Amino acid sequence: MTRPTMEDVAARAGVSRALVSLVMRNSPKVSEHRRRAVLEAAADLGYQPHALARSLASRTSNLVGVMVSDLRNAFFADVVEGMDEAAQAAGLELILNTGRRSAARERTALESLLSFRPGGIILLSPVLPAAAIREAAQRCPIVLVSRSSSIAGVDTVNDDGESGAALAVDHLVALGHRRIVHLDGGAAFAAGPRRRGYTAAMERHGLEPMAIASEHTDEAGAAAVRKLLNIFSPNNFPTALVCGNDFNAVGAMAALEEAGLRVPEDVSVVGYDNSSLAALRHVSLTTIDQPRTRIGELAVTALEQRLREGRTEPLRQRLEPSLVVRSTTATPRD
Numbered sequence: 023m024t025r026p027t028m029e030d031v032a033a034r035a036g037v038s039r040a041l042v043s044l045v046m047r048n049s050p051k052v053s054e055h056r057r058r059a060v061l062e063a064a065a066d067l068g069y070q071p072h073a074l075a076r077s078l079a080s081r082t083s084n085l086v087g088v089m090v091s092d093l094r095n096a097f098f099a100d101v102v103e104g105m106d107e108a109a110q111a112a113g114l115e116l117i118l119n120t121g122r123r124s125a126a127r128e129r130t131a132l133e134s135l136l137s138f139r140p141g142g143i144i145l146l147s148p149v150l151p152a153a154a155i156r157e158a159a160q161r162c163p164i165v166l167v168s169r170s171s172s173i174a175g176v177d178t179v180n181d182d183g184e185s186g187a188a189l190a191v192d193h194l195v196a197l198g199h200r201r202i203v204h205l206d207g208g209a210a211f212a213a214g215p216r217r218r219g220y221t222a223a224m225e226r227h228g229l230e231p232m233a234i235a236s237e238h239t240d241e242a243g244a245a246a247v248r249k250l251l252n253i254f255s256p257n258n259f260p261t262a263l264v265c266g267n268d269f270n271a272v273g274a275m276a277a278l279e280e281a282g283l284r285v286p287e288d289v290s291v292v293g294y295d296n297s298s299l300a301a302l303r304h305v306s307l308t309t310i311d312q313p314r315t316r317i318g319e320l321a322v323t324a325l326e327q328r329l330r331e332g333r334t335e336p337l338r339q340r341l342e343p344s345l346v347v348r349s350t351t352a353t354p355r356d
Contacts, residue, residue: 026067034063048113084113086325087135087143089128090120095238095269096297097314098146101167104318105144112326114141125149132158142325145169149209163328165321169211170338177324177337179317183215184222186310186343190264190292191223193308193345197353199262199290200229205246205274207266208237216294220264238266243273251281261289261354268293268300268309275307275350286352296346306349313341 028046032039037056044052045060052060063069086109090098102118109116117138121128128150135143140162147168148155158164159175166178187204194202204220207213217233224231236246243265250260265271271293275285283289293300296311320339327333 026064026069028069030067031060031063031069034067035059083139083141084115085138085140086114086116086322087138087140088116088118089131089135089143089145089148090118091128091147091149092123092238092269093120095267096299097267097269097295097312100297100314101146101318101321104315105322106318107315108319108322108326112322114322114326121148121150123149125151129154136161141329144321144325147210147212149211163325165324167317167321171336174336177321177328177339179320179324179339179341180212181312181317181341181343183212183343184219186294186312187216187219187264188223189343189345190294190310191220191227193347194262194264194290194292194351195223195227195229197262197290197351199354201258201260202229202262202264203250203260204231204233205236205243205263205265205270206233207270208235208242210238210266213238213266216266232260236266236270238270240269240273240276242266243270243275244277245273246270247274247277247281251277259283259289261356262351263289263291265291265293268295268297268307271307271309271350272299272305275305286350287355290351290354292351300346300348308348308351309346311344311346317341 028039028042032042037060041056042060045057088102088105092098106116117135119131119134121131128148136158142163144165144167155164155176156173159173164176166176168180170180171178191202206217221231234246234249236242263274265274271291275291278285278289285291293307293309296309299305300307300309324337
């Protein structure tokens with residue numbers, strides 16, 4: 023069976039193809055009687071407007087491309103949920119793909135999104151070089167989430183990572199911890215501010231900072247703990263970990279359990295993001311909250327302002343994080 027077309031809908035409703043097009047674009051120029059007739063004909067035929075065709079035929083596309091850095095990270099799922107709600111309210115449609123934390127694959131994913139001629143693109147924590155982002159911004163508006171930029175055609179939405187990491191250290195110090203290690207986020211652009219915030223807070227408390235190379239994945243969190251187990255004896259093992267993100271923290275806790283160390287009795291663990299994963303009852307992770315859905319909403323709103331309000335100056339939005347205390351932190355045993 024062939025896909026029904028606008029011509030088929032027009033013939034069924036007894037109207038012109040141009041009128042069908044106006045109805046599908048929600049034009050206020052169509053009477054309620056004719057709108058109802060077109061929509062009933064479309065429903066009878068199973069007609070669905072082709073988003074890409076509308077994009078190619080229109081000077082202003084309602085398509086928004088979204089490239090997710092890591093599909094397994096619950097933080098990005100929460101951000102996309104906020105994007106979806108804002109897009110629905112604005113009459114925009116999202117197209118999603120992923121670069122899987124690889125610069126080469128992200129280039130391919132970005133080109134794929136650009137081929138749809140979207141109204142704009144949102145990149146979630148990309149590892150793309152700045153030159154590739156600058157080039158894409160010459161073709162459509164770009165919004166970066168969890169990454170900063172000075173490119174004029176690019177808007178950014180971030181949290182204050184330095185402040186967030188400092189909140190984690192302050193919480194642990196208040197509980198009595200002194201041997202606090204940071205599992206670094208590696209190449210992730212959010213890792214730099216969090217590392218600086220951890221280091222500054224440790225020095226402010228007169229403590230020696232120590233960062234272990236890691237990444238924002240559960241495998242990297244587990245690997246970092248195994249590295250610590252090779253460095254420290256059970257008697258002087260760190261009493262607390264400030265992890266790069268929640269995903270990293272879950273991997274670290276799994277490795278601690280495998281080594282016979284209890285959380286939080288032996289080692290307290292703090293994550294970052296306050297993703298839906300952290301709130302699960304059996305995880306109950308103390309973490310730093312980023313307002314994930316709000317970040318998604320702000321990213322879509324920034325694009326909508328460029329598309330429909332003609333804003334041209336770059337928008338730099340930074341949200342304040344907060345501490346969420348759950349079950350993975352406690353006073354140190356010693």
